[in-house]
Amino acid sequence: MSSELLQESETVELKKSLAELKEGLISMVAILNKHGEGELWFGVAPSGKPVGLDVTDKTLRDLSQAVGAHIEPRIYPHIRSRDMAGKTCIHVCFEGRDAPYFAHGRA
Secondary structure, three states: OOOOOOOOOOOEEEEOOHHHHHHHHHHHHHHHHHHOEEEEEEOEOOOOOEOOOOOOHHHHHHHHHHHHHHEEOOOOOEEEEEEEOOEEEEEEEEEOOOOOOEEOOEO
């Protein structure tokens, strides 16, 4: 990916760190309920500037398990690490057609 900045939109959500995981999951269901598909990025500041994360296979596995544990009905997102401007970020692509979706009991 080039050094261009990402921009938040109705279908793209940016989170600076995995500390914002719960908010990210809630954003995912909001996007799913309105648009049926979207993207979530971890390691990217709200400004769109990549800040990076320490990403291991365990990080990706834990994130996948969190999605499975907290989003109903279940979705199967594509989760992978991506290099942006020399920083490692996590890109989550998701879609679902079984709305309404819930995260942590909230639609």
